[in-house]
Amino acid sequence: xxxxxxxxxxxxxxxxxxxxxxxxxxxxxxxxxxxxxxxxxxxxxxxxxxxxxxxxxxxxxxxxxxxxxxxxxxxxxxxxxxxxxxxxxxxxxxxxxxxxxxxxxxxxxxxxxx
Amino acid sequence: xxxxxxxxxxxxxxxxxxxxxxxxxxxxxxxxxxxxxxxxxxxxxxxxxxxxxxxxxxxxxxxxxxxxxxxxxxxxxxxxxxxxxxxxxxxxxxxxxxxxxxxxxxxxxxxxxxx
Numbered sequence: 001x002x003x004x005x006x007x008x009x010x011x012x013x014x015x016x017x018x019x020x021x022x023x024x025x026x027x028x029x030x031x032x033x034x035x036x037x038x039x040x041x042x043x044x045x046x047x048x049x050x051x052x053x054x055x056x057x058x059x060x061x062x063x064x065x066x067x068x069x070x071x072x073x074x075x076x077x078x079x080x081x082x083x084x085x086x087x088x089x090x091x092x093x094x095x096x097x098x099x100x101x102x103x104x105x106x107x108x109x110x111x112x113x114x
Numbered sequence: 115x116x117x118x119x120x121x122x123x124x125x126x127x128x129x130x131x132x133x134x135x136x137x138x139x140x141x142x143x144x145x146x147x148x149x150x151x152x153x154x155x156x157x158x159x160x161x162x163x164x165x166x167x168x169x170x171x172x173x174x175x176x177x178x179x180x181x182x183x184x185x186x187x188x189x190x191x192x193x194x195x196x197x198x199x200x201x202x203x204x205x206x207x208x209x210x211x212x213x214x215x216x217x218x219x220x221x222x223x224x225x226x227x228x229x
Binding site for chain 2: 041042043045092094103104106108110
């Protein structure tokens with residue numbers, strides 16, 4: 001398994017601003033994922049971040065709104081840009097285990113946009 | 115294409131009674147199936163996983179799940195509920211080890227434990 005930390009754990013932001021969420025893993029991993037969990041909802045995959053290449057975004061998510069960096073095999077950031085109240089969610093990063101289809105999740109970042 | 119359906123959005127049981135959380139899946143080929151638990155204000159924790167080995171899978175905290183291909187089900191059970199089991203539970207389906215096979219989360223089942 002992998003130990004994953006996220007910063008910040010929570011934040012309250014003003015409309016129109018941007019927030020960058022950091023995800024740190026205690027081991028080198030190829031694939032990292034960013035998810036959104038809207039209030040009372042399940043998890044939705046935003047994008048897959050592979051080191052050395054551009055992130056791959058899921059339908060409904062675009063790079064301008066959710067730019068992602070993956071500078072090395074243990075770290076990634078997700079930025080939520082030009083925020084609106086609809087962006088209020090928990091954002092989680094995860095990494096794939098030995099088999100791609102098993103994932104380990106960070107504790108999440110709870111974002112509230114006023 | 116894959117999908118997963120959690121049949122109940124809320125389940126309430128009394129402490130000490132059995133727990134059943136239902137999950138049905140759809141997959142074009144042999145899936146991997148998982149149950150995750152999310153306690154309030156906590157991250158996701160893997161309870162158990164099925165990856166084509168034994169069909170009855172035992173997980174942490176006394177939970178187990180049985181893969182039934184004929185019924186396309188992967189229901190989560192526990193013989194005796196504990197107050198600490200109150201949480202949100204997610205059934206997850208994944209295809210073969212291929213990055214084109216997305217991991218799909220069910221909508222979740224909130225488990226309430228009555229004293």
